[in-house]
Amino acid sequence: MALSTKVLVIEDDVHIRRLLRAALQRAGHVAVEAGTAREGLSLLDIEKPDAVLLDLGLPDRDGIELIQPIKTRSTATLLVVSAREDVAEKVAALDLGADDYLTKPFDTDELLARIRTALRHRLASSADRELVTVGEIEIDLVHRRVRRAGEEVHLSPKEYELLAELARRPDRVISHTQLLQVVWGPAHATRVDYLRIVVRNLRQKLEADPARPALIQNEPGVGYRLRTTS
Structure with a gap:
């Protein structure tokens, strides 16, 4: 990115904060650190970061409770970085508005790639998102058309609606519940089999x-992601 982006790290473990600060600075970002939930919310208002890395195991408040206040008070991209591996925790974080979720221990290069991708999509204009291109696949969200290598692909209404929902937030995991509610309605929010x-069907088309999907990727027990980056 041409301009430095500011990243707020809300993490109580000082060693992990140092690791993240070094990785962020190496990538050209400005790192701001908070060791508690209270300090994190204060710095959110003062520093106005472009992205927030949020740990869930904070000493003064469960990090999951910070997601909605952060999303309400800021336009920053929010990535949860937590040692909690429980699928329900991941789903809850995503449903509350987190843009992504990484489980500790994590690879710093992957984390930086996730930040770059999330920021790129956040900064993209709505016009840019009207046409989503992934390799030879083009998803035209205005005219509700999908092409593969220039040839139009026939999709059923449900297939298109599901693909379009993923395309509106590319590279972000969308939970099963969110997808089901949007495409089938609240009454079918538990029908993961749908x-x-x-x-x-989408993978086949x-x-x-299709046996090794690169476009529509599964986050086991959590949801799906439309992958636009390698």
Whole structure:
């Protein structure tokens, strides 16, 4: 990125904060650190960061409770970085508005890539998002058309609606519940089997190798992601 971006790290472990600060500074970001939830919310208002890395295990407040206040008070991209591996925690974080979720221990290069991707999509104009291109796949969100290598692909209404929902927030995991509520309605919010059928059909029509999907990726037990980066 041409301009430095400011990243607020809300993490109580001083060693992890140092690791993140070094990685962020090496990538050209400005790192701001907070060791508690209270300090994190204060710095959110003062520093106005472009992105927030949020740990869930904070000493004064559960980090999951900070997601909505952060999203309400800031336009910053929010990535949860936590040692909690429970699927329900990941789903809750995403449903509350987190843009991504990484489990500790993590690879710093992957973390930096996630930050770059999330910021790029956040800064993109709405016009840019009207046409989402991934390799030879083009998803036209205005005219509700999908092309593969220039040829129009026929999708059922549910297939298109699911793909479009993923395309509106590319590279972000969308939870099963969110997808089901948008595409099928609240009454079907637990029917994950509906999702699996439609995703399988989309992969058959869009993936170069449906058995090894690169476009529509599964986060086990959590949701799906439209992958636009390698």
